[in-house]
Amino acid sequence: xxxxxxxxxxxxxxxxxxxxxxxxxxxxxxxxxxxxxxxxxxxxxxxxxxxxxxxxxxxxxxxxxxxxxxxxxxxxxxxxxxxxxxxxxxxxxxxxxxxxxxxxxxxxxxxxxxxxxxxxxxxxxxxxxxxxxxxxxxxxxxxxxxxxxxxxxxxxxxxxxxxxxxxxxxxxxxxxxxxxxxxxxxxxxxxxx
Numbered sequence: 617x618x619x620x621x622x623x624x625x626x627x628x629x630x631x632x633x634x635x636x637x638x639x640x641x642x643x644x645x646x647x648x649x650x651x652x653x654x655x656x657x658x659x660x661x662x663x664x665x666x667x668x669x670x671x672x673x674x675x676x677x678x679x680x681x682x683x684x685x686x687x688x689x690x691x692x693x694x695x696x697x698x699x700x701x702x703x704x705x706x707x708x709x710x711x712x713x714x715x716x717x718x719x720x721x722x723x724x725x726x727x728x729x730x731x732x733x734x735x736x737x738x739x740x741x742x743x744x745x746x747x748x749x750x751x752x753x754x755x756x757x758x759x760x761x762x763x764x765x766x767x768x769x770x771x772x773x774x775x776x777x778x779x780x781x782x783x784x785x786x787x788x789x790x791x792x793x794x795x796x797x798x799x800x801x802x803x804x805x806x807x808x809x
Contacts, residue, residue, distance in 0.1 A: 652718060652720065655715050656718075656799070657798070659712055659715045660793055660799035662715075666705075673700040687753035691748055695748045698748060699741075699745050703738075706738040709730075713731050720788050723789075726783055729780035732780065733780040737773070740773050744766055
């Protein structure tokens with residue numbers, strides 16, 4: 617029977633789509649707003665280590681899928697990665713809560729929506745961890761099918777939502793975040809145009 621390798625690749629691809637959202641902090645220059653800059657610094661400083669955690673969880677899944685890994689190893693790696701991601705999104709939600717509402721129009725609603733979304737993403741990864749933990753590693757076929765379902769869930773997670781986060785990061789807030797060194801460090805390197 618063929619291995620779980622093709623499914624693993626699908627899982628890795630789906631995962632890398634889903635984890636980009638936190639690294640989507642963007643924006644360009646703009647007017648200084650001290651209050652907003654201080655809010656952005658607090659959030660960016662908290663996001664940076666979590667973004668690294670998400671990146672490394674991503675990398676561990678990619679690595680586990682690049683060779684002929686045993687189902688047990690894939691299960692262990694994926695479960696740990698999903699747990700790390702769940703923790704990271706929860707921590708980002710807590711950081712945004714702690715920072716309070718940004719000093720912009722509808723700041724409080726934007727903040728509350730983003731926190732709700734971050735917590736929902738955290739819960740989704742926690743439930744994916746449970747799914748991975750429950751997979752039958754003794755039966756290669758069942759294991760591959762289980763991974764396929766998880767890849768589908770991940771794919772949905774990558775495509776869904778993030779609107780509240782984008783909403784939070786648009787306009788002045790995004791510009792203030794773009795001025796923070798820690799946010800620049802948390803974003804994926806921009807391609808040269």
